[in-house]
Amino acid sequence: MTLVAGVDTSTQSCKVLVVDAETGRVVREGSASHPDATECHPDAWWEAFTTAAEQAGGLADVAAVSVGGQQHGLVLLDADGEVIRPAQLWNDTKSAGSAADLVAELGAEAWVQATGLVLVPSFTVTKMRWVADHEPENAARIAAICLPHDWLTWKLLGGRDLSTLVTDRSDASGTGYFDAVSGEYRRDLLAHALRRDEADVADIVLPRVLGPHEAAGHGDPALGLGDALIGPGCGDNAGAALGLSHTPGQVTVSIGTSGVVCSVSATPVRDVTGLVAGFADALGNYLPLTATINGARILQATARVLGVDFAGLDELALAAEPGAGGIVFVPHLDGERTPNLPDASGTLAGVTLANMTPENVARAGVEGLLCLLGVGMQAQRAQGVRIDGVTLIGGGAQSRAVRELAPAVLGVAVEVPRPAQYVALGAARQAAWVASGEPEPPVWSVVESETFTATPTPEIQERYDRVAAQVADLDAR
Ligand SMILES: Nc1ncnc2c1ncn2[C@@H]1O[C@H](COP(=O)(O)OP(=O)(O)O)[C@@H](O)[C@H]1O
């Protein structure tokens, strides 16, 4: 049996799967936590990876390894390959002003035509501008710029020579200085963000963009990787689509740290409203994507305030009537990205003496999360994406209340595959492809799933949209 490994270096943790390359069956696995912060030194990702790999029985016997990871985080390296400052993650909103400046300087239309993105603070290029403006001494030391999955891949390759940095088209498409349609970096935009001339950024190393199953080289033998090939890796959402074997037309909803609605598409999406980001997938297609900063932590926070665990939250939420007795929770707890309100906070509206019960508050938490995702569904539909059903994954999909209420609130059938680490599985599928040398990725058996249906309750989304619009007005002031 040929074994391969898939890694998901995500926001909250690192997951490692060792998988049978032929069938996709998970043979061993491990995971370890990341620090809970919006800035993180990459060394913490390495530490979590080594712990998770050890828990998974080590990687000495795998033929290939690929890394999927949280998108957009800015990793800056100096000429010696040292990390210059902690990485600013996708959910770090301190570059909100830089994002607004960059959009004002070139215009939303220019950004979307060049990169498929209208800039929000999540995207890497806005963090570059922030460093240029706030930490000029760090900006002056930049020799290479990469993303979380690129950095971990580079470490697997030995992490010495900057010229061995690699990435893939899916993750590059979330930087704001890459055009997924031409497959080329836009160094002019990078130079603009750094307030430099293009010639002045010519020497900055950007990771080589590998093809979907192109090997980056062999793993560093000193790391106990045997003779494993290292794959190009991918952004986490592209990794999940690969793990689910999704093809154009299929839509994923992921509830991890972020809330994501994305669809595999054969054609690019250019949304000048910025609600849908025109990312690429890991196979050569596109991955129009809407992401929120707030995801499963909405459930965590609601459970905490009610003094219950996740099972208790589910029980309370399912004991309440649809509409939570009139309570609407707009869960912009950590600022928000879709809609673009980086300084927003959450709002619990419509609360009365009569309706403020633990059951209704729990229900409002679950409905609020689902309605926030519903905003992403509306945005996708506005771009012509047809959504008849969605596949629900991520840690939040383990919530019984989410699974049961999602079809009513989202108004579509919700397929929940058996719980698994789909990003890491997608990375493993890529690794199996790299190891096989075949022109097509391996076909792995269809994932077992359960489909949830319910009578749609559009009035819940409509009420949420009305309250959220009022709150957005307040937050924008
Ligand atoms: N039963 C559950 N109900 C609700 N949320 C859950 C449950 N189990 C895990 N979670 C949440 O899922 C999140 C982790 O999901 P994951 O997809 O691994 O996130 P990420 O990829 O962003 O690290 C955590 O916020 C965790 O609290």
Ligand SMILES: O=C(CO)[C@@H](O)[C@H](O)COP(=O)(O)O
């Ligand atoms: O910013 C995005 C996508 O644009 C997020 O999806 C991150 O990629 C983090 O994902 P999770 O850790 O929540 O899975």
